[in-house]
Amino acid sequence: xxxxxxxxxxxxxxxxxxxxxxxxxxxxxxxxxxxxxxxxxxxxxxxxxxxxxxxxxxxxxxxxxxxxxxxxxxxxxxxxxxxxxxxxxxxxxxxxxxxxxxxxxxxxxxxxxxxxxxxxxxxxxxxxxxxxxxxxxxxxxxxxxxxxxxxxxxxxxxxxxxxxxxxxxxxxxxxxxxxxxxxxxxxxxxxxxxxxxxxxxxxxxxxxxxxxxxxxxxxxxxxxxxxxxxxxxxxxxxxxxxxxxxxxxxxxxxxxxxxxxxxxxxxxxxxxxxxxxxxxxxxxxxxxxxxxxxxxxxxxxxxxxxxxxxxxxxxxxxxxxxxxxxxxxxxxxxxxxxxxxxxxxxxxxxxxxxxxxxxxxxxxxxxxxxxxx
Amino acid sequence: xxxxxxxxxxxxxxxxxxxxxxxxxxxxxxxxxxxxxxxxxxxxxxxxxxxxxxxxxxxxxxxxxxxxxxxxxxxxxxxxxxxxxxxxxxxxxxxxxxxxxxxxxxxxxxxxxxxxxxxxxxxxxxxxxxxxxxxxxxxxxxxxxxxxxxxxxxxxxxxxxxxxxxxxxxxxxxxxxxxxxxxxxxxxxxxxxxxxxxxxxxxxxxxxxxxxxxxxxxxxxxxxxxxxxxxxxxxxxxxxxxxxxxxxxxxxxxxxxxxxxxxxxxxxxxxxxxxxxxxxxxxxxxxxxxxxxxxxxxxxxxxxxxxxxxxxxxxxxxxxxxxxxxxxxxxxxxxxxxxxxxxxxxxxxxxxxxxxxxxxxxxxxxxxxxxxxxxxxxxxxxxxxxxxxxxxxxxxxxxxxxxxxxxx
Numbered sequence: 001x002x003x004x005x006x007x008x009x010x011x012x013x014x015x016x017x018x019x020x021x022x023x024x025x026x027x028x029x030x031x032x033x034x035x036x037x038x039x040x041x042x043x044x045x046x047x048x049x050x051x052x053x054x055x056x057x058x059x060x061x062x063x064x065x066x067x068x069x070x071x072x073x074x075x076x077x078x079x080x081x082x083x084x085x086x087x088x089x090x091x092x093x094x095x096x097x098x099x100x101x102x103x104x105x106x107x108x109x110x111x112x113x114x115x116x117x118x119x120x121x122x123x124x125x126x127x128x129x130x131x132x133x134x135x136x137x138x139x140x141x142x143x144x145x146x147x148x149x150x151x152x153x154x155x156x157x158x159x160x161x162x163x164x165x166x167x168x169x170x171x172x173x174x175x176x177x178x179x180x181x182x183x184x185x186x187x188x189x190x191x192x193x194x195x196x197x198x199x200x201x202x203x204x205x206x207x208x209x210x211x212x213x214x215x216x217x218x219x220x221x222x223x224x225x226x227x228x229x230x231x232x233x234x235x236x237x238x239x240x241x242x243x244x245x246x247x248x249x250x251x252x253x254x255x256x257x258x259x260x261x262x263x264x265x266x267x268x269x270x271x272x273x274x275x276x277x278x279x280x281x282x283x284x285x286x287x288x289x290x291x292x293x294x295x296x297x298x299x300x301x302x303x304x305x306x307x308x309x310x311x312x313x314x315x316x317x318x319x320x321x322x323x324x325x326x327x328x329x330x331x332x333x334x335x336x337x338x339x340x341x342x343x344x345x346x347x348x349x350x351x352x353x354x355x356x357x358x359x360x361x362x363x364x365x366x367x368x369x370x371x372x373x
Numbered sequence: 374x375x376x377x378x379x380x381x382x383x384x385x386x387x388x389x390x391x392x393x394x395x396x397x398x399x400x401x402x403x404x405x406x407x408x409x410x411x412x413x414x415x416x417x418x419x420x421x422x423x424x425x426x427x428x429x430x431x432x433x434x435x436x437x438x439x440x441x442x443x444x445x446x447x448x449x450x451x452x453x454x455x456x457x458x459x460x461x462x463x464x465x466x467x468x469x470x471x472x473x474x475x476x477x478x479x480x481x482x483x484x485x486x487x488x489x490x491x492x493x494x495x496x497x498x499x500x501x502x503x504x505x506x507x508x509x510x511x512x513x514x515x516x517x518x519x520x521x522x523x524x525x526x527x528x529x530x531x532x533x534x535x536x537x538x539x540x541x542x543x544x545x546x547x548x549x550x551x552x553x554x555x556x557x558x559x560x561x562x563x564x565x566x567x568x569x570x571x572x573x574x575x576x577x578x579x580x581x582x583x584x585x586x587x588x589x590x591x592x593x594x595x596x597x598x599x600x601x602x603x604x605x606x607x608x609x610x611x612x613x614x615x616x617x618x619x620x621x622x623x624x625x626x627x628x629x630x631x632x633x634x635x636x637x638x639x640x641x642x643x644x645x646x647x648x649x650x651x652x653x654x655x656x657x658x659x660x661x662x663x664x665x666x667x668x669x670x671x672x673x674x675x676x677x678x679x680x681x682x683x684x685x686x687x688x689x690x691x692x693x694x695x696x697x698x699x700x701x702x703x704x705x706x707x708x709x710x711x712x713x714x715x716x717x718x719x720x721x722x723x724x725x726x727x728x729x730x731x732x733x734x735x736x737x738x739x740x741x742x743x744x745x746x747x748x749x750x751x752x753x754x755x756x757x758x759x760x761x762x763x764x765x766x767x768x769x770x771x772x773x774x775x776x777x778x779x780x781x
Contacts, residue, residue: 001378001677002374253762264764266748273751281691284666284669285663288670291375313660358655358659358660365635369632
């Protein structure tokens with residue numbers, strides 16, 4: 001039984017934590033929040049590239065550092081904890097992963113070394129506005145090898161160099177790669193609830209593209225990609241939930257009411273205990289997801305949905321109750337509570353909302369009946 | 374990460390399986406049992422004796438007292454394997470899990486040599502006499518008096534919620550020796566023969582109709598001083614040793630869980646549509662599965678730490694509060710799914726497994742209270758895991774006999 005991260009992985013965690021404590025304090029996140037022109041922290045992003053984190057999951061033959069998914073989970077948790085305002089998730093969990101899963105040898109050789117080196121940033125474009133995408137309702141069309149339509153919101157779409165786009169022809173959906181600097185692509189940053197990770201609207205008008213993976217298999221390929229990304233985002237969510245709990249704890253210890261720290265009132269103690277309970281359930285399920293992701297286990301769909309649902313609920317609770325514990329100051333712009341609250345919601349919907357993932361979890365259970373513990 | 378045993382663990386597991394296969398039936402192959410409590414106790418004593426004769430009793434205890442000097446991980450592996458078999462272990466859980474370790478820590482060599490091997494061999498069943506009508510979550514508020522009389526102590530008072538007292542041979546007991554000092558300071562701890570004159574056991578009928586617990590009355594019961602555990606006035610410290618072991622012993626509540634719910638869902642409709650197609654049902658199943666899986670994976674983290682010789686973190690402190698509520702809520706929902714017939718008690722055939730859901734529904738409220746209420750457990754997480762301040766105590770430092778006492 002070995003269900004913890006190894007000593008080497010924990011050492012990596014310490015290094016990542018130290019780096020982010022120094023290079024990504026809340027002021028840096030706030031700078032991106034306050035400046036509408038700022039899509040991300042370019043200095044921080046460059047440092048992350050220099051440290052090699054963009055190549056963690058990429059094999060050495062494609063210019064990566066050839067670590068693995070457990071190491072990527074460690075980094076994800078710390079990026080979530082520190083609210084790092086960078087395009088890391090879009091480029092690594094989504095674009096890099098899509099190429100690793102579905103890229104031809106030529107595509108891997110073309111994109112992966114540049115992704116690892118941070119020369120290019122990739123993203124994944126699926127959403128088309130305020131309704132859940134379905135394979136039959138996609139309005140972004142593939143015709144004669146070119147695509148037309150609108151994707152909104154696309155994470156980091158304003159700064160990415162290319163996007164993997166889910167499109168549809170007359171018959172079925174497919175994944176294609178689009179160079180976002182090419183003719184027929186227009187893009188604009190859009191306002192969202194969480195400005196610390198930028199989002200964009202991409203308009204395609206007969207834009208050139210190259211197919212990724214099997215034509216007609218786009219929807220299934222996107223689902224499998226999302227299962228894998230869900231585990232990584234769940235680690236970000238757990239990191240954020242943990243940070244919210246720690247913030248609430250410190251404030252409750254310092255803040256006095258009725259002559260005593262509010263942390264001595266059971267109403268607050270039990271609230272914080274509940275935050276601990278939900279974040280512990282989420283962490284344990286994330287470890288299961290990490291195991292399934294790193295071993296490509298047949299249980300991945302179930303493990304990913306379980307990690308995703310639990311982590312979404314934990315971050316939602318911890319971010320919300322952190323504000324409540326702070327009282328009136330908690331809902332001021334000045335205090336940092338809202339940065340976690342915003343991120344919690346952005347992560348809760350980025351791969352599709354909670355209800356959809358609960359449904360997915362049960363579908364996975366139906367095909368893999370649960371065993372008695 | 375992997376779920377594999379180390380070679381030593383695998384060898385230990387194989388050895389356990391060999392013994393179990395030779396001497397017990399897997400639960401999945403066992404026919405349903407109908408037996409009285411007396412018959413159950415007879416069977417439990419026989420199973421404990423057999424384990425003891427073959428080196429599978431009280432694994433974590435020292436060999437000289439009837440144990441095996443086993444590693445924590447071996448204890449877990451044995452628990453995993455034994456729980457797959459239709460064997461009666463309940464009557465011994467408190468004695469072996471809580472009374473034994475307290476005796477090991479505090480009893481004289483002579484008493485340990487005399488009592489512990491009998492406990493391990495199943496000859497004596499033990500109970501824990503702690504709670505009182507006015508001392509539940511606030512255990513140190515207990516009133517049962519002990520007074521010194523020559524070489525003996527004389528006990529008067531009442532205990533309650535004593536599991537199995539009606540069939541137990543021995544018990545551990547915490548009493549008040551000095552009511553003129555603060556409540557935690559005036560306690561003294563003993564063990565006693567439950568057949569001592571003046572001990573009267575009265576079963577308590579629970580809402581489920583079962584009677585697993587008792588009231589125990591003490592009227593001028595004499596306990597020799599050499600059966601005292603710890604110094605006079607040190608009873609609280611001794612109690613904490615017992616309670617620490619209780620937290621290890623009381624884990625997952627069991628009862629109805631997601632696998633049983635999935636089986637039921639395959640058999641029932643809602644408005645003519647298979648129940649599992651209902652969105653509200655799916656949301657509930659997903660959330661309970663997340664809890665079930667979260668507890669299971671938390672257990673794996675603890676096992677992983679033990680397996681590599683580390684001390685586990687505090688994460689298993691969440692187990693009981695989640696599992697007790699999950700069991701109750703799934704039991705309640707199972708009854709809902711059986712619709713208007715959900716309240717029918719079926720004592721003969723039971724294709725819907727209704728007794729399990731009803732049993733969890735009627736037993737769940739008790740699990741939320743036993744071994745630390747939901748509220749006490751949240752306090753423990755807040756104070757010991759998160760390091761928050763203790764509750765303000767208005768009785769702090771006040772002599773016990775001056776502390777306000779409400780109704781019991």
